[in-house]
Amino acid sequence: MTRSRPLSPIEEAASAWFMRRRERASDADAEQAFQAWLAESPRHRQEYERLAQVWEDMASLPRPAAAPARAPAPPRPARRPALLRWSGALAALVLIAGAAYQYLPVSYESVANASTQTRSLDMPDGTRVHANVGTRVSVRYTLAERRIDIDGGEVYIDAASDRRPLVVSAGGAELRDIGTEFNVLLLPDTLQVGVRSGQVMLDASGADGPKEHTLRAGDTVLLARAGGHLLGRQQVAPGEIGAWQDGVAVVHDATLQQLAGYLALYRDAPVRFADERARGLRLSGTLDLRHPEAFLDTLPGLLPVTLNRRPDGSAVIASR
Structure with a gap:
């Protein structure tokens, strides 16, 4: 069984704002605070819009057939205080269900190449994943994100644009990208990333030095897997990146x-x-x-x- 990962602080904040805005649509002060939160970081807007899309996806799912109608039960005295006590718990349950739902897999592929074998995957969104010899990689798509996990070897990714973010995990680091081409080489001691076109955000969690790197066309970085510190950064001809395919x-x-x-x-x-x-x-x-x-x-x-x-x-x- 695959366990759902815990929500990040940004995802938790986005979920809280989503539920609050649904309950208090006319609260001007809350709306002003919400807009300020969105303006703090592009990631805030991205996570909020992703959750809103998941909510719409859930609403579009087919509902089970209604049960046969029964005679109306005698009216009961209103118990509003009890309902109020349970409203917060109900909202939390809905939130948890929505958060779990967005990570249910809708597409999954895995590759384990021998030393003489390469393979390419064409994903439903138009993304192409090219796995070099001796490479182990898995691709998992959900309603919320597109995720590529590299366990070892070399992968060239030609990413298509999509409302869902593309997250690439390799050697403890994460790369985030929308619509670009880049190469990831994961060896036992090092991680090398090069960008042929577009832009990639590299987050080397636990790095001894700067943990975030912005890479553009022609940029290559080499990180040590132990500690995640930067070993080197170069600017090369973009056509050299991913040349192993030739x-x-x-x-x-x-x-x-x-x-x-x-x-x-x-x-x-x-x-x-x-x-x-x-x-x-x-x-x-x-x-x-x-x-x-x-x-x-x-x-x-x-x-x-x-x-x-x-x-x-x-x-x-x-x-x-």
Whole structure:
């Protein structure tokens, strides 16, 4: 069973304002306070409009057939004080039901690619999700949001516009986007995000440094998964982002350890290092991902290293 996640403070505030406005439509002071709350952040308006849409969706659901009419019961004395006592509880129950309803899945896909397999998903809203080799990703759509969870590997997302936000979770970080193209690479030690077009908001929860990053076309960031701190930020040609779909990868001043982590997606056996110096050597250029083994063979001619291939398929890089 999938548990519903708890509401965020913004979602709770949006829900409270929604119920209050339904009960007190003529309260001018409350309306002024509500407009001030909306103006505090674009997220406030987004969450409120999402809840309003969910309410409309619930109202449009078919209702069960009415029970046969019965003879009217004798009138009972009014018990307004008791009803008033229960009105708050009833509103809370409606609120909880609406909050839970908006996260019921309406579409679900999952991918687990082998080291020689790629796959693309065409979602109902027009979003395309391209999963690279060695990638594990799941896509879950609800009435309230579109969510993509990346467990490992590389995913290129061509997001379509929709009233629901698109949230991408990878390595403890979250990305929010509406109508853009971006690439997410999640390796055991690092998270790299690059934007080809549009804009993405990256929230690295628990980061040691700045946790929020705004990325635009050509921006790439590299974060450490441990602590979420920023390792590097670059501006590259937008066409380089997601180039793995054409069988190449363009790297700028990447360490051999980073390249080894990336090549692990394309190999069944790992690439290891004999010493720390070899891990930290840096390289820039274009990798032909269709022949990852050939790239490894050329390393001794590019850098002061040796390459030792083991019978189990693993490769060991040592400095010389």
